[in-house]
Amino acid sequence: MGNLKGACMFGQSGGPTSVINASAAGVFTEALAQADITGVYGAAHGIKGILNEDFYDISQEDKGEIARLKTTPSSALGSVRYKLKDFEEDETDCKRLLEVFQKYDIRYFFYNGGNDSMDTCSKISRYLKKSGYECRILGVPKTIDNDLYGTDHCPGYGSAAKYIATSMMEVYLDARVYDTGMATVLEIMGRNAGWLTAASALATYEGYGPDLIYLPEIPFEIDKFVSDVDAVYRKSGKVIVAISEGIHDKEGNYVAEMTVHQHGKDAFGHVQLGGAAAVLTRILGQKLNIKLRSIEFSLLQRCAAHCASLTDVNEAFMAGQSAVRLAIEGKSDCMVAFERGRGPEYRCETTLVDLGEVANKEKTIPREWINKEGHGLNEEFIQYARPLIQGESYPQNVNGLPRFAQLKKAPVKKG
C-alpha cells in the first residue's frame, strides 16, 4: 500500500462517555505528528458538521488542551445522531460528503461511535470507492453499553462500570445506617445488553453490592422478582436490587412501560412516567409491606469523568492513536478493536474488525456468566470486567473543581 498524503477528518457520534475525548486526543496527537497528514480537522457534531462544512482546525489548538481532553467527559466537538441516507436510494448526503472531502483533500476519515456510526463509515466507504476517490476510513469504538461486536470491550465501558460499582458501594453503606428494614431498587442504563448493570456485581464481589441483579439478557418475571426480594428481605432486612433499564418479560414487554393498577393489582396498560425502577418499587410496595426507595443513576453514569478508569482512558487514547497509525499503514474499512492478551496478566492489544460486521450486531452477556437463577453474575464476569476498572484518572482540579479542556475551535476557512 503506497503513501497517501492529505488531510484527516475526525468526528464524534452518538451518546457521550467519560472517555470519548480521550480517543479524540489520541487521534489528534498522532495525526499532528504524521508527515503524510497535511491537515487535522475536527467535525462539529459529527457527520452533520462535514455536510455543513462546519469543522475546526485542530493544528491551532493548544497542545495542553488536547492533552486535557483525556480527562474531559462528553464530546468536545459536539456529537450527532444522524442517519446518513443510503446512496442507493438518495445520493444527496454522500454526494455532498464527497464534494467536501475533495474540496479539503480529506484522505483520512476517523469516526468515533457505536454500531450506527460504523454503519455510517461503511456507507461512506462504499460510496467513495464507487466514485474512485481514495480515502482511508477507520472507525474508533465508543460506547458505555459495551455491546459492540468484534472487540473484547469498548472504550467508555470501564469508566461507567467503575462509577457504577463505586457509587453502588457508597449506596450500600448508606442503605445500612438504620437498623430498620429497607429495599432499594437501582436502575442502570442498558436497553438490550446488561453490561453496565452487571458492573454492579463488582461491588457485590467486594462485599458492598446488590443482592439481586436483573439484566435484559434474562426474561424478567415479576412474581419471581417479588419472591426473590422477599426472600432476601426476610433473611437480612435489607435488599439492594440493581436492574437494567431494558429488562422485559419473555414477550418483550419492557418493565419500564408496564403500569400498576392503582388499587392493588397489576395491570399492564398505559405507559407511566418514570423508569423500570419506579414501576418495580410500586409493585413491591403493593406486594410487600416494606420501606422502599428507588434510584436512577441516570446520565451521571456516562459522564462522571471524576471517577474514570485510568485503564479505560489510556485504552481510549490508544484506540484513537492506533486508528491513525493503521490508516497511515494503509488499513481502511475497519474498526479498531481490542483483543485481550493470553496469560494471567491483563494486556489489551488493538486489532481490526470489518465495519460491516460491527454495524449490524450487538454483543450481550454470555448466559454462562450469569448465575443459574438469573439474578446475579458468576466469577467469569468478574474476571472479565475487573481489569477494565483498574487505576484512577482524576481531572486536574482548580478551585476544587475539574478544569476541563477548553478548545479554541478555530473554524476551518472555507477555501
Add this chain to the structure above:
Amino acid sequence: MGNLKGACMFGQSGGPTSVINASAAGVFTEALAQADITGVYGAAHGIKGILNEDFYDISQEDKGEIARLKTTPSSALGSVRYKLKDFEEDETDCKRLLEVFQKYDIRYFFYNGGNDSMDTCSKISRYLKKSGYECRILGVPKTIDNDLYGTDHCPGYGSAAKYIATSMMEVYLDARVYDTGMATVLEIMGRNAGWLTAASALATYEGYGPDLIYLPEIPFEIDKFVSDVDAVYRKSGKVIVAISEGIHDKEGNYVAEMTVHQHGKDAFGHVQLGGAAAVLTRILGQKLNIKLRSIEFSLLQRCAAHCASLTDVNEAFMAGQSAVRLAIEGKSDCMVAFERGRGPEYRCETTLVDLGEVANKEKTIPREWINKEGHGLNEEFIQYARPLIQGESYPQNVNGLPRFAQLKKAPVKKG
C-alpha cells in the same frame, strides 16, 4: 474545672454524610490518647444502642481502620432517628440511660448529628444534672444540609457541595453534545434550606453550571419559572435548571406534592410519585414544546466519598477531636461549632455554641446572597462556599474500587 476520669461514649445520629465517620475518627483517635478517658465506646445506632446496651469497644479496633474512617462514607456504627422521650413526661428513656452510664462509668458523651441530635444531648444533659450524675456532653455537628445554627458551616456540607458542583459540570457537558434544544431539570436535596442546591452555582461560576437555580428560601411561582426557562431556551437552545426538593409556593405548598392535570391544565390535587423535578418537567412539557430531561441526584450526593472535599474531611475530623479536648478541659452542654477566621485566607477555627440554641433553629441562605430575580446566587455565596470544597479526599482504591474501613465492632462485655 477538675479532672474527670471515666469512659466515653460516642454515637452517630441522623442521615449519612460523606464525612460523619471522619468525625468518629477524630473522637476515637483523641479519646484513645487521653489519660483521663478509661474506655472508648461506640454506640450501635446512636442513642438506641445505649438504651439497649449495644456498643463496641473501640480500643480493640485496628488503628489503620480507624484512620480509614476518614474516607468511609455513611455511619460506620449505625445511625438512628429516635426521639428521646421528654423526662418530664416519661422518665423511662432517661432513667435507662443513666443506669447504663452508671454501669459503664460513662463520664463523657459525644453525639454526632443535626439539630434533633443536639436536642437529644440537651435532654440527657438536663436529666443527668438533675440526677447529680457528672458527665460532660458535647455535640459534634453533622449535616449535608448546612442548616445548623451557630456555626459558619457544617461538616458534610463541603463534600456534598463538591459532589453536586462536579456532577453538575459533567451534566452540563453531557447536555451540550447535540446541536438540538433541550431543558434539563436537576433536583437536589434540601427541604427547608437551599444550601445544597446553591452549591450548583459553584459550577456556574466555573462556566459549566445551571442557568437557573430555585431555592426553598424564595417562594416558587410556576408561571415565572416557565417564563424564566422559556427566556433562556429562546436565547441559547439549552437550559439547565437546579431546584431544591423543598421548593414551595408562598402558601407553603411543596412543588413535589403538586400534580398536573393529565389533560393540559395545572391542578393541584393528589400527591404524585416522583419529586419536584418530575412535576416541573411535566409542567414544562405542557407549556413549552421542548425536549426535556429530569435528573435526581438522590442520595448519591450524601454518600459520594469518592468525590469528597479534603477541607471537609479534615474539618470533620477536627470537630470530633476538638470535642474530646474541650470536654477534657471541662466544657459541656455545647456543640462544637466552626468560626471563619478574618482575613483573605480561609481559616476555620472551632468554637462552642449552647446545645439549646442549636436545637430549635434552622439557618437558611441570607436573601442578599440570592440574586434579585430569585433564580441564582450572588458572589457572596461563592465566596462563602468555595473554600469549603477545596482539596480532594480520595479513598484508597484496591482492585479499582474504594477500600472502606472495616471495624471489628467488638461488643462491650455486659459486666
